[in-house]
Amino acid sequence: MKRYSKQRACILENLKNREDHPTAEMVYESVRKEIPNISMGTVYRNLKELADHHKILCFTQNGRDHFDGREFPHIHVCCTQCGKIEDHYIGREMAFLSAQGREGFTVQNVIVEGICSECRAKDDKTASA
Numbered sequence: 001m002k003r004y005s006k007q008r009a010c011i012l013e014n015l016k017n018r019e020d021h022p023t024a025e026m027v028y029e030s031v032r033k034e035i036p037n038i039s040m041g042t043v044y045r046n047l048k049e050l051a052d053h054h055k056i057l058c059f060t061q062n063g064r065d066h067f068d069g070r071e072f073p074h075i076h077v078c079c080t081q082c083g084k085i086e087d088h089y090i091g092r093e094m095a096f097l098s099a100q101g102r103e104g105f106t107v108q109n110v111i112v113e114g115i116c117s118e119c120r121a122k123d124d125k126t127a128s129a
Contacts, residue, residue, distance in 0.1 A: 008046045010034055015056050015069025021076070021085040023064050059109050061085060076109065079116035088112075 014031050015022075022030070028043040047067055051058040057068040059076065062083045068076075074087040115123070 002049060005046070007031075007035060007038055007042055008049065010038075011043060011046045012050055012055060012069060015050075015067055016071075018069065019087070021059075021061075021066040021068050023066060027067060054108075057109055059111060061111065075112055077112045077114065079119055080113050081115055081119040084116050084118075086116075 010031050011027060014027060018030075020026075024040070024044055024047055027047065028038070028040050031038055031043060047056070047058065050056045051067070055069075058065055059068070060066070061076075061078050062080075066085060068087075070087065072089075074089050076085055077088050078085045
């Protein structure tokens with residue numbers, strides 16, 4: 001990785017402290033509060049650098065890149081209707097993924113797609129109307 005930079009450190013810290021899975025634009029808006037003169041290009045370059053060096057996770061959902069700075073093992077559950085992304089921690093499944101790592105294959109991301117409870121409730125109301 002390139003040398004230390006205040007911008008990269010701020011972006012990484014921002015991602016580690018978030019529970020959502022922001023887009024680059026969301027990271028930019030948040031980091032700009034601490035570094036007002038940071039450019040969108042700087043955010044993009046640093047996100048790419050951090051992802052390339054496995055400091056953060058970048059994954060595409062609904063055609064947009066999302067970023068995750070949380071380091072503990074988890075899977076991403078994504079709603080195909082509203083786009084909400086949540087972290088889930090599942091014991092047995094995570095044990096399976098850890099075993100895969102012992103077999104020489106490193107699991108970097110698991111995405112499960114479905115419909116969240118809020119969207120399902122809306123669908124149920126529409127269907128019963």
